[in-house]
Amino acid sequence: MPGTAPGSSNAPGRARVWIWLAVAAGLLVYPLLVPDFWVVSVGAQAIVLGVVTLSLTFLAAYGGMVSLAQMATAGVAAYTLAVLSSHSANAGAHLLPWPLTLLLGMLAGILAGLIIGAVAVRSRGIYLLMSTLAIAMIFYYLAQQNTTVLHGFDGIRGVAVPSILGVSLREPRVFYYLCLFIGIAAYLLVVHLVRTPFGLVLQGARDDELRMRSLGYRVTLHQVAAFGVAGFLASLGGILNLWYQGGISPGSIGMTSTVGILIMAVIGGLKHPRGAFIGALAYVLIQSFAVDVVGAHRFNTLVGCVFLAIVMLSPDGLAGMWRGLHTRKASAKAAPASTSS
Amino acid sequence: MKPFLLSMLNGITLAALYFIVASGFTIIFGMMRVVNMAHGSLYLLGAYIGYSVADSSGSWLMGLAGAAIGTAVAGLLLHRVFLSRYQGQDLRQALITIGLSIIIADLLLAGYGGLTYQLDIPDALYGGVRLPVAGGYPIFRLALIGFAILVYLALWLLMHRTRFGMIIRAAVDDRHMLAATGINVPLFSTAVFALAASLVGIAGVIGGSALSIAPGDDVHYLLSSLVVVIVGGMGNIKGAAIGALLIGLAEQLGLAYFPTYSAIISFAIMVAVLAYRPYGLFGRPA
């Protein structure tokens, strides 16, 4: 029965399903339609950065915690894997089988997320932001200054990407589908998790921590666990990024890269998980093609202006703008028929 | 003994610079709960303006004045146009200032290029003196201590002996009540923001004379101000001084005795303070 309130009629609901199907189909056939550069350096890179950004968006949207330590967490996983992999400076070293090193990398990242969370959740709001920023800087300087294991300022290069059944995972189409699979899995994980009791407690704590505590919920435990989940997501992104770049260096987790993740999250929309991927795509597009529009010089001004405009005009980011348009159209359609709104 | 004394002196003089840079930040943070992530950009802006004015006029003091006025105007515009309307939305304001910092830094790069600049110190302050035990020491660095004391005293007088300062302290204590007392809070906030910006602009000239001016300084001094203010507590001038002292000494002693990982020390202190005293060593909750 078509309802009279906006958004409850079948038309927008069906439209949403069609949109999702179109997006899914588009993502699947994308590599068949575009040249290799677009497949990997735009498509895969956007998804990879999107997964790292998703870890930030997850914590911000559902935990009320804006963490600037996500790129550092991703870096922990990436560095762990890089150090244990074959790269340009360890020819002839004895290496563990790659599935094991992959697992170790993921575990290192999750552990880092938990430890960072344990420290960070002792603060709130803007203080948590600054605490995580300081933590990120600590990791950055550790990476820059340790020359024996982490190879200091120049980092680790020539990291070998594993092959399965003789096909390198770095093969453009293969890599894209790998990233797509991980990206979708990460997205679905977040969407599912926030509907579980765990997710609901987290959101409750975001909205009213005191009440949640007084109801007997172990808020701190939930929040630290959320950082662990974010660590898991960031590790996925970090490892894919390692394979994409073929290496890692302190610059990957420094100030610019760290703020970059925040920029992507905000541009896409801090309230929706899909905002992470939208923001990452927008950022990658701007980074790749700004030079054709504003010349090689003022890329940062352009990004800064876009970022500023979105924060000031549409704090829900690009995803919010789309939803805003959508609801306005739906309510415009429903309004003439309704008498109660 | 001598290297230790020197390191202590270096730490104190560096702390003096950090204090001057962070003083504006702590006032804004304390009074308006705005984390001004464009603080470093204002430092850089002040340094460049000061350089241009000093270079064309031949006077360091003119450069100082030019920077003070220039950044005050910039701060005024920044607050009026971008921040005032979002009063109360801490995160949003922080994000806005991040965006502004990126834009300002890039425009300064476009305007001044990537070369390093250095302000000419007045002859009276150039060169070194021979100190007992420590040996040769730059006059300007000792002058830094003098500048910091001047700023501290000026701010103390402002805060404790003027009505303006009384209102600032009231805002730090309980800004919601402030509007109820009839103060025009938005106007007042803009004035304070401009004052704080002016302070950091002056700091830029001082830093640009003691050290130099280069792209990237904005990030460096933003981070140092964050650390100082977190450790010292927001809105607290005395806390900022102590925080600056702690950080300055940690950095220089670290560089002297454990150089390889010394850069981590300040951030580790900041994280530790946030974990155990979320409002800083001397701060209070709102």
Added chain:
Amino acid sequence: MSTRTFVKLAVSLALSGAMAQAGAQETIRIGGLATLDGPFAVLGQEAFRAMELAFEEAGNEVAGKKIEWVKESSDGRPDVALTKARKLIEQDKVDILIGPVSGGEGLAVKEYAKSVPGRTFVNGFSAAQETTLVSPASNFFRFSPDGAQWQAGLGNYVYDDKGYRKVAVVSGDYSFGYTQVLGFMTEFCAKGGTVPEKIWVPNGTKDFSSAIARIPEDVDAVYVMLGGADAVNFLSQYYQTGSDTPLVAGSNTVEQTVLSTKGPFQRRLEGIPSAHMVAAGLEDDAYKSYVETYRKRFPDGLNAPSAPYYGYYVATKAVLTALEEVDGDLSGDQAKFQEALAKVKLDTAFGPVELDENRQAIANIYVTEVARDDEGVLYNRMVKKVSAVNQVLGQDRAEFTARGVPSRDFPDCP
């Protein structure tokens, strides 16, 4: 993004794809990668000036084909340099890529080059030793010496001509610092000099006063390897302590970009010895016209062309020379072109340049001292020329590489 911008973007994308097909015969596309952003921004500006001039001197065409120059900017981070290199190669379809500026970026680009053997990569200015010494890429060419080569002649000079026997080292704590120190200490220690103290300062340090405090009192000189703003900061602080222990400079410490910074730190720079692949005050005509051309063409540039300018200039010249040599034939995965490029011998303003078996430059190095010209402007006056310095600094290649990459502890001669 407005509709108009979107259309502009879409059109430029479509065109760039279309042009890559249509213009394949008539144009040669050369990509330029330099740091217009980040800590090395001023080096990037010089880099693009050099490419611009080199193309102009060739009339923007080579072997009868038009040159299309595509610029991309990085910021010193290897990740970004890689992304931009990929864009230039895969999206803009450049045939040849000239760049990057910094050592870390160079190492990353070299690894990428291995995956695209059908294109040619020519180094711009990056001077990390391992880029060509360890696991080189067959399509990566470096026409400028590396950071260790840059110091050839300096160790001998300060031992023989200056009489220094004990030198303390203050350097940035990263691989380029280790490399420069290696270049200096190789000669200095071999002669019998000692380095009792090495003070490594982490990147990002602005205040060097405590590092200065650690310099031993009884050394004859202090060797300083810092760049850009760090050099300015160090020199200011050093002189203000009133210390009169003379300095010896690494290549970046008194490089043209530092000498172009006005400030009180300049008062005591005269006489500081250094070494680099470039110098000033040479007598030959090739050099004089090189400098004149730079000054006329770039009135808002530096006092004199800098090292990154020279690096990119030589790289571009080499590419154009090789292209003329094979008549613009880039077919067969550029096999003929790359072969010709490996054999290019250039006569530059700073002497002859040719490549060794790893496609690494063998070139002249100049020992210099900072001097002031008639207009009071500082420059690096040549005092000695070391000819044909190769990457293994005149030693046996196997022995040299066996010793491994330089680090905080290697080389050592306390």
